[in-house]
Amino acid sequence: NAGVMQNPRHLVRRRGQEARLRCSPMKGHSHVYWYRQLPEEGLKFMVYLQKENIIDESGMPKERFSAEFPKEGPSILRIQQVVRGDSAAYFCASSLQQGTGEQYFGPGTRLTVT
Amino acid sequence: GENVEQHPSTLSVQEGDSAVIKCTYSDSASNYFPWYKQELGKRPQLIIDIRSNVGEKKDQRIAVTLNKTAKHFSLHITETQPEDSAVYFCAASKGQAGTALIFGKGTTLSVSS
Numbered sequence: 065n066a067g068v069m070q071n072p073r074h075l076v077r078r079r080g081q082e083a084r085l086r087c088s089p090m091k092g093h094s095h096v097y098w099y100r101q102l103p104e105e106g107l108k109f110m111v112y113l114q115k116e117n118i119i120d121e122s123g124m125p126k127e128r129f130s131a132e133f134p135k136e137g138p139s140i141l142r143i144q145q146v147v148r149g150d151s152a153a154y155f156c157a158s159s160l161q162q163g164t165g166e167q168y169f170g171p172g173t174r175l176t177v178t
Numbered sequence: 179g180e181n182v183e184q185h186p187s188t189l190s191v192q193e194g195d196s197a198v199i200k201c202t203y204s205d206s207a208s209n210y211f212p213w214y215k216q217e218l219g220k221r222p223q224l225i226i227d228i229r230s231n232v233g234e235k236k237d238q239r240i241a242v243t244l245n246k247t248a249k250h251f252s253l254h255i256t257e258t259q260p261e262d263s264a265v266y267f268c269a270a271s272k273g274q275a276g277t278a279l280i281f282g283k284g285t286t287l288s289v290s291s
Contacts, residue, residue: 068221097278106184106267107222109278120278155221165210165229165275169221 066091068158068170069138076176083143083150085173089158096139097167098124098131101153113139114162146177180205182270184282191258193291201268201282202250210275211244211251214267216284222267226253229275258289 069088077083089096094115099107109123113133124131128146133139143150153174157167181204191197203211212227228235228242228251235242239258244251255262265286269279 106281106283112278162276165271166224167279171221
């Protein structure tokens with residue numbers, strides 16, 4: 065029973081490039097959440113998606129960041145024109161359905177912007 | 179906006195002692211409160227959670243208490259072991275359970291043998 069999968073685990077990008085982070089939820093889970101963790105800090109909510117829908121994107125910066133969760137395939141968090149301040153660990157979590165609350169986290173993608 | 183405060187930021191105990199971590203939240207609509215353990219370089223792992231319709235929940239050496247009136251909840255670890263050493267995060271649901279989680283800044287627990 066595979067858990068939440070994320071790839072790549074490590075990603076290095078130069079300033080101005082694009083970063084694409086992928087998240088495959090646990091089997092049967094249709095809710096995906098993205099969080100960002102800066103060094104020595106807690107997790108900050110970015111966006112909550114269900115299949116083909118963005119439910120809550122209140123934590124996502126208005127520019128350069130976008131997310132999707134298509135009918136088929138993984139959820140993708142896209143960061144355009146990366147800057148050094150985007151360097152962080154990006155975690156996704158999934159839950160079975162809205163209302164259960166329990167979110168299970170993937171291993172994270174550590175993004176480094178040089 | 180919604181906020182979760184967590185204290186202390188660091189906690190050092192001797193093996194066998196108890197450890198207590200406290201959190202307060204601001205959103206009165208929050209009704210789901212999980213606790214996560216994160217080891218260095220690893221994913222956050224859900225260790226226990228509590229919903230607003232109960233005041234206390236136990237799972238072996240771990241217990242969580244919730245006071246909805248005061249908007250605070252606590253994690254209690256008894257008989258601590260070196261493998262309990264990690265960063266612990268509390269969180270509160272943004273409104274109803276199943277929505278985003280608002281996290282505290284974490285407590286680094288060190289258990290020395």
